[in-house]
Amino acid sequence: MKLLIAMMSHETNTFSPVPTPLTRFGNGAAPPEGDQALFEISGRALAMGGMLAVAQAAGAEIVTPIAAGAPPSGPVDDNAYEYICHLICEQAAGCDGVLLELHGAMVTETLEDGEGTLLTRLRQLYPDMPIGVALDMHANVYPAMVDNSTIITGFQTYPHIDMFQTGERAALALLAFMRGEIQPVTRWGNCPMLPHVMRQGTDDMPNKALQQRVAEMEAGEAVAVSLFTGFPHADIYNAGLSVVVTTDNNPALAEALRDELLEMAWAQRAAFVYQVTSLPDSVAAAETAANASGEGPVILLDHYDNTASGGTMDTTEVLREILRQGLEDVAVFAIYDPIAVAELIAVGVGQDATVDLGARFHLDALAQQSTPLTVSGQVRLISDGKFVVSGPMGTGSAINMGPTVVLDTGKVQIIVISRHFEPYDLGCFTSLGIDPLKKRFLMLKSRIHYRATFKPIAKELIECAGLGVCTSDYNQLKFGQVRRPIYPLDNINSDKLSQGFPQDN
Numbered sequence: 001m002k003l004l005i006a007m008m009s010h011e012t013n014t015f016s017p018v019p020t021p022l023t024r025f026g027n028g029a030a031p032p033e034g035d036q037a038l039f040e041i042s043g044r045a046l047a048m049g050g051m052l053a054v055a056q057a058a059g060a061e062i063v064t065p066i067a068a069g070a071p072p073s074g075p076v077d078d079n080a081y082e083y084i085c086h087l088i089c090e091q092a093a094g095c096d097g098v099l100l101e102l103h104g105a106m107v108t109e110t111l112e113d114g115e116g117t118l119l120t121r122l123r124q125l126y127p128d129m130p131i132g133v134a135l136d137m138h139a140n141v142y143p144a145m146v147d148n149s150t151i152i153t154g155f156q157t158y159p160h161i162d163m164f165q166t167g168e169r170a171a172l173a174l175l176a177f178m179r180g181e182i183q184p185v186t187r188w189g190n191c192p193m194l195p196h197v198m199r200q201g202t203d204d205m206p207n208k209a210l211q212q213r214v215a216e217m218e219a220g221e222a223v224a225v226s227l228f229t230g231f232p233h234a235d236i237y238n239a240g241l242s243v244v245v246t247t248d249n250n251p252a253l254a255e256a257l258r259d260e261l262l263e264m265a266w267a268q269r270a271a272f273v274y275q276v277t278s279l280p281d282s283v284a285a286a287e288t289a290a291n292a293s294g295e296g297p298v299i300l301l302d303h304y305d306n307t308a309s310g311g312t313m314d315t316t317e318v319l320r321e322i323l324r325q326g327l328e329d330v331a332v333f334a335i336y337d338p339i340a341v342a343e344l345i346a347v348g349v350g351q352d353a354t355v356d357l358g359a360r361f362h363l364d365a366l367a368q369q370s371t372p373l374t375v376s377g378q379v380r381l382i383s384d385g386k387f388v389v390s391g392p393m394g395t396g397s398a399i400n401m402g403p404t405v406v407l408d409t410g411k412v413q414i415i416v417i418s419r420h421f422e423p424y425d426l427g428c429f430t431s432l433g434i435d436p437l438k439k440r441f442l443m444l445k446s447r448i449h450y451r452a453t454f455k456p457i458a459k460e461l462i463e464c465a466g467l468g469v470c471t472s473d474y475n476q477l478k479f480g481q482v483r484r485p486i487y488p489l490d491n492i493n494s495d496k497l498s499q500g501f502p503q504d505n
């Protein structure tokens, strides 16, 4: 048995000005191919890692054309997309099955459904090929994804700490099909709703209950069940919440489970709406929280500028307000600004410097622009910005933040980086000699993934409405392509889903 196992993963924020060339898929270089891809992904807590483990345990011959995973940003360069797809399509020749870690929300310069187009090409080239796919919970599902794959599994946790298991489930189901043990039948559908990312965490209701029901169904009669909360910062027709259910040759059951989940989600649509607090009020609340009893840092979450949702990671508004209100003993992760990093490296460790930080990108999608922040401080540390993840999300991944500097104003230690990284692992501080447990405040440019390691150590979590292309205020964004009406852009009062939303295939 010969299996192709590959990764093509990108969550595209169509409002983001951050470019997505091929090198973004390889940590600053070309993404790994062949044996290098196998070596780099084996044992890692990624869906492709789970697929490899199952295939190896089954004694399969394994082909790994490419492992291309890029942090979220703007639409993918057409050339990069074509390069990745070509390798996968070409090397699937002679294989008995294909397993792909995709994201489900990839938009390219010319395609709004990158994954569906790849799967369609594979199906056209190899009409009988078993194809198993693992998708992110933030997938915006299109018919071509479902029509052209044999099995789809999705992450059931956010933060995504079940990536490996999601890959395993896709691989195990595909192998069962290849052995003739099951006959997968898939039904899917979507709701006209755009859940806010900040309300999608699976520690919280309503997604906690939804994903628990998903897991129950999968542990019961269904082969695979996924509820995709979707990625709303994508102005494309099918953005939003969807459900994909696969059963063993039982279409009626698949439809019933799908409809149950869609109705459950729809009934909770108001709970998926994020309520905004003013930035000065949030920063003041952080100071109040720090003065209360209890251990650990208060976390200020600059969630409008989360690089792992396509944020530029260089807006300055939350940091500016922290400085204005005079918070003390703060560590900030991070401002992305390679130009400032180079200037600070030239100044040297131990020296004082004044730099203009951030606001290098123009945010075309927003009316308001961030402005550079002039900061004076001492260059405390210069680093190559590399560390290995030890926390539960992406355990073992080699992180490259690029040349990195810690600039210390006395009250605030600002980490300035040259490559985008969402702080989901303590290593982003500890690798730079900062103990996050000992700080009074941490400012993080993150939305939900920080919870994997920072929530357990935090005294309190304060969400701060800054500025950025991951804004939780949909009024700041112009939606032109997404299907309408859609909640909460449009107020839909019906408690029952309209006929016609669920889709059969």
Ligand SMILES: [Zn+2]
Binding pocket: 136, 137, 138, 160
């Ligand atoms: Zn995700």
